[in-house]
Amino acid sequence: MIMLDQRLLRAFVAIADTGSFTTAAQRLHMTQSTISQQLGRLEQAVDRTLIDRTDRPVRTTEAGERLLGYARRILSLQQEAELLFTDPWGSAAIRIGLPDDIVTPAMSEIFASFADRHREIRLDVTAGLSRDLTRRFRGGEFDIVVVKEPAASADRHASVAEAIGWFEGAGAPRVWDDPIPLVAFPVGGLYRETMFERLERERRRFYIAFTATSLNSVLVAVGAGLGISLVPIHAARHYNVRPADFLGTEAAMVLSVYAWEKKGKVAELAELMSGQLAAQRQNPRHSTDSPGEGRPV
The missing domain is CATH 3.40.190.10 (Periplasmic binding protein-like II)
Structure with missing residues (x-):
């Protein structure tokens, strides 16, 4: 198996690009004899003459021309690999x-x-x-x-009040039938449990008329008249809904950053x-x- 030393490939590419051993040596900050030795070692490794030294400027041989494209790719990949570990972006x-x-x-x-x-x-x-x-x-x-929570823990970075309210569709009836239809989040959502606790405390009958997994879907369903729901007040302003006044106000939750x-x-x-x-x-x-x-x- 032929092992291509990247230092030798770099010398070969420099000679091929400049057409001169002297200029190539200057570009790589080495002596002319050193760059000649490196080319000789590469030619020995591949058992081919890569540079026709009789031409002026010097030129690649047929074998050298075939190797040149691969040499450039190898050196380019090496540079990319080095940047992978030296460039801190996204690290x-x-x-x-x-x-x-x-x-x-x-x-x-x-x-x-x-x-x-x-x-x-x-x-x-x-x-x-x-x-x-x-x-x-x-x-x-x-x-x-x-996170949204009933009360912030002592180790919070910061917290702000998250005002929540009951909403119904803008064209919904002012008096809802009994039981009250609810538009709710799935099990596990804080608003869902707060809704149930409030209505049970007031001994109002209710049922889940519509369940949605996103705030947008909940508010669209409320706007369509499918039922009432408890949502953040700041989010409701974008939708065709109005406060469900018959349920009054609800204690704010806390929006906390940890x-x-x-x-x-x-x-x-x-x-x-x-x-x-x-x-x-x-x-x-x-x-x-x-x-x-x-x-x-």
């Missing part, structure tokens, strides 16, 4: 977990701006249920999580995310977010 990951309805255009801009400033960072984002995200964060699977690191890039990103969440909920009319496609929280 460190920050793992983020959050509900789907938090992945808004405004939040995505935060991610994009952060990634542009820290090119060595790769953002790995996972969407899911708040309870599952909390469990996985406590288990070390995420560096940052955003991060393992208190300093460094993880903490920097957690702070940016916290600021964006607070701005959206304090100034909903100025939000640039489009209608949510979020999944259950």
Whole structure:
């Protein structure tokens, strides 16, 4: 098996490109005798004459011409392999977990701006249920999580109120039949359990008329008159719904950001995310977010 030393290939390519041993030696910062020796060693390895030394400028032989393209490819692949381990871009990951309805255009801009400033960072984002995200964060699977919960834990990075309310379709009847039809998230969603607890506490009869796995689907179904639902107030403004006044108000939940690191890039990103969440909920009319496609929280 012929082993092609990349130093010898580099000397060969330089001679072929320049047509001169002297110029090639200067390009590679070596003496003319050294580059001649390296070409000789390569010719000995392949048992072929690769450069016609009688021509001026010197030229590749037929065998040399055939080898030249392969030599260039080998050297190019070597350079790519070296860059793989020397280029830091995307070499460190920050793992983020959050509900789907938090992945808004405004939040995505935060991610994009952060990634542009820290090119060595790769953002790995996972969407899911708040309870599952909390469990996985406590288990070390995420560096940052955003979760919705009844009350924030003491180790939160930041938290803001997540106002929630009962909504019905804009054209729905003012008085609903008994039992009340509900549009709900699947089992495991915080809003679903809160809905049940409230109606059971008031001894109202209800049934699940429609189940959807995304906030968008829930609000579309409510707008179509399939039933009532409990959803974030900031998200409902994009849909054909109105407050279900007969149920009054509901206590706000908490939108919390947790991060393992208190300093460094993880903490920097957690702070940016916290600021964006607070701005959206304090100034909903100025939000640039489009209608949510979020999944259950």
